[in-house]
Amino acid sequence: MKSFKKWGVSLALVALMVVVSACGGNNKGSNASSSPAESSKAPATESASPSESAPASSNKKVVLGFAQVGAESGWRTANTNSIKESAGEAGFDLKFSDAQQKQENQIKAIRSYIQQKVDVIAFSPVVESGWDTVLKEAKDAGIPVILTDRSVDSKDTSYYKTFIGSDFVEEGRKAGQWVLDQYKDAQKDVNIVELQGTTGSAPANDRKSGFQEMIKSNDKLKIIASQTGDFTRAKGKEVMQAFLKAHKNIDVLYAHNDDMALGAIQAIEAAGLVPGKDIVIISVDAVKDGMTAASEGKINFIVECNPLLGPQLMQAVNDVLANKEIPQRIVTEESTFTSEQAKEALPTRKY
Amino acid sequence: MNRIMKHHLFWPLTMLGALLLFNLFHSPDFFSIKMQGGHLYGNMIDILNFGAPLILVAVGMTLVIATKGIDLSVGSIVAIAGAMSCMTISKGEDQNSLSLVLMAVGLALVLSLVLGLWNGLLVTGAGIQPIIATLILMVAGRGIAQLITDGQIITLSSPKYAYIGTGSLATLPFSIFIVAVVFAAASLLTRKSALGLFIESVGTNPQASRLAGIRSNIVIVAVYMFCGLCAGIAGLLLSSNVSSADGNNAGLWYELDAILAVVIGGTSLNGGRFYLSGTLVGALMIQTLSTTIYSVGIAPEITLVVKAFVVLAVCLIQSESFRKAVIRRWKTRHYPGEKEVTRHA
Known part of the structure; x- marks a missing residue:
């Protein structure tokens, strides 16, 4: 009796499956005829033409x-x-x-x-x-x-x-080009300090190499110090503080992003210098805070990294x-x- | 001489002195300090100012380590405290109003106390090992900080808040005074009251201390709360120093620097013994090393390697068994015949 029941159940299941699959097949067919948009899309995506x-x-x-x-x-x-x-x-x-x-x-x-x-x-x-x-x-x-x-x-x-x-290299080149144009008739050495991004990251490597590529055509332009600021304000400030003490005659600061430049600006102000005048500042990104600083004349040149x-x-x-x-x-x-x-x-x- | 060498501060101070001596030879004006707009200005002042947050965190860490614990979450608490205060201030109408700044500072400090309490309860109540218990907050904390700041960097224009990290009092950075107060409080509480003894005894053997009548759990929770508070103050200093809160990067890897400072200061990671003054010297040494690296101009690619070697050297010199081994080696080299003679005789 029990086994009969089992058989009955499984039979019913099989029957149900057949019906359902038949319905599915029917559905497909009716779908194809009822919505042409859907069907014309399907071959488009599948055929890759x-x-x-x-x-x-x-x-x-x-x-x-x-x-x-x-x-x-x-x-x-x-x-x-x-x-x-x-x-x-x-x-x-x-x-x-x-x-x-x-x-x-x-x-x-x-x-x-x-x-x-x-x-x-x-x-x-x-x-x-x-x-x-x-x-x-x-x-x-x-x-x-x-x-x-x-x-x-x-x-x-x-x-x-x-x-x-x-193109991060291009961003570096644009920054370098601007420095090149600004100091094309420089008589004496122009001392540049660089705040790099996180060591080894693509933007840091590329922005550095693009910048160097441009400024090497003028041997008056010299990078006298370069150190990572990890793309952060706090580190940018700390490193710039040390730069300002170790090097008495910094003319230009090139920061790989706005945040480090913003930190460095605070360091420059604390040293009693005027950012943008005593030290020319170039930065990359053009985020809101950076642009605000630029509009106040504290950053001289920003290369946009467009999101x-x-x-x-x-x-x-x-x-x-x-x-x-x-x-x-x-x-x-x-x-x-x-x-x-x-x-x-x-x-x-x-x- | 022997007594001086035995003093726990001898080697940390020697290393700090050696580092400063190197700077003196490398660039004599490393030590020049001048007046600049009403406050002192120079590398030494910078070391104190930038080192202030690290000293604070390391002081809290010292007490935690003295109970045989460790707090990995301090870096995250730094970020959370900074985020909390900056968020509160940026929401206010007048960012520069004193009451708002005080409220923000208060909120951030209460929050860091709560986070310390959480750590302490996990360690005592749930019985989780300190390194795991605080790891939870270390990982989650950055998320919390970013949640508070909405993943953005918050910039403030509040001179009153900026005063905490950049202002100066009696020509010295204000942060130095904060550190002095916290350090003095910690020293007095632990050395002039029985609290220090309690902490050391809990660190040596919590079970025995409990049987001897010390409420071990309360001591441990209090220590974690103090560590959280210290990290919170450090977070305020760091965020106010740059007038912004960065949930992603503020206080990143601070826990490791703090542990290093504690170890350089001569406190054992096995707990039971601690030297707050040693920690102070250790933290100053780490900051001096960073500043030295920036001013000497070591390429950023190898900065970490240089740091690692200096730290390795410091740790080796501090190790008594290593010193003994070197001295023995040196002595035998000097008298190569000595062994020979004894053997023949």
Whole structure:
């Protein structure tokens, strides 16, 4: 009797399964006929031939999946806001996720975007390595990937369409160029001190080498001291205090970010000197506090490191979907500010 | 001479002296101090001013280590205290109003006391090993600090708050006076009352101390709270020194510097014995070393290696067994025939 009951149950289950699967099959068929937009999108993403995706985007909103690093700094917050705003302006449907500085969260987010069959995936990799598997999954699913702000070290560059971000070497060159122009008729030596970023980090290495590359053409320009300030105000101040005592004739300070420059300004003021006049200050980033100091004349020249790469990202997404050729590397549009320009730009700055 | 060498401050002071001597030879104006806008200005003043937060944290750490504990969370408490006070002030309407600044300072200090209490309760109540118990707050604390500041760097324009870290009293930095008060209070409490004895006895054997009538748990909790308070004051000094709070970086790795200062000062990590004056010298030595590295102009890539070697040398010289081994070696080298002779005879 018992075994009969068991049999009965399992039979009923099998019957149910058959019915359900048949329903599923039916559903698929009816779906295909009822919503043409959905069906035309499916082949577009699966076949990886973007020519077919053009009609899809005209029928339906483009879906962009973006996996952000987190919200660790004001720079990053501005970056996020820019992407959200410009996605809205471009009429895209933005799926946004915050990885809280963890690679695993970002991989999860990207996998879910692949399952949702978004049109384009964009993300700022938390770290450089370990992306090959998930990028291959995206490639196999025919979803183009765009990197923003930070790069990956994958050997196979076909995994992503392009990388949009700042060129740190160029930022260093811009700072060096300005010094070169300012001191082109210098008769005596110009003593430069440098506050480096965190030792070994890409921005610190690149901003340093770009700067050196420019100023070496004039042998009057000399870097007499260079030390790391770890990108922080406290360290910037401490190191600058020591510089001011060890070297009596500092003409120029080059800081790898605004925060260190702000710390150094306090040190210079404590030494009874006038920042921006007695010591010319050059900095990189152009965050709000830095721009405020620049508008007060305390920082003479700021090279922008632009987090507002939303518009460029949306442009790239459109280009990729329209199957246009786009470069492997898109450099963020970045400007520079002198004190006067900073004063004008300050009220309209977003970060 | 022997008595001087036996004194616990002999080796720390010798090392500090050696470091200063090196600076004297390298650049004689390292020691020059002049008046600058109504206050003294020079490298030595800087060492005292920038060293002040480290001394505070290290003093608190000394007492914790004396109870055979350790507090890894001080760096995070530094960040939280700075974040808390800066946040309170930035929310106010008039950033420079005295009552607001006092309230912010009070809030930050109460918060750091609570955090110290949390550490103490984890160690005594929950019976977790100190290194693990404080590790929890070390990791979580940075998150709390960033939560308070919303992940941003808060910048203040409040001269009254900035006075704590940059102001000067009687031509000396105000921070020195804060350190002096805390240090004097700690010394008096531990050396002129029975509290110091309690701490040492708890550090040697908490069980025996309890049986002898000391409330070990209360002593331990109090010590962690004092350590939290010290870290909180250090956080105020650091954030007011740059008029901003940076939840990510303020007080980063401070716990390690503080432990190093305590060890250089001659306090044993096994607990039961502590030297506050030694810690003071140790913290000053660490700050002198940093300042020396900046002014000598050592490349940033190898700064940490240089620091490590100096610290290694200091620790080796302080080790009595190492000194004995070196002396023995040196003596046998001087009289190579001595062994030979005894053997033949």
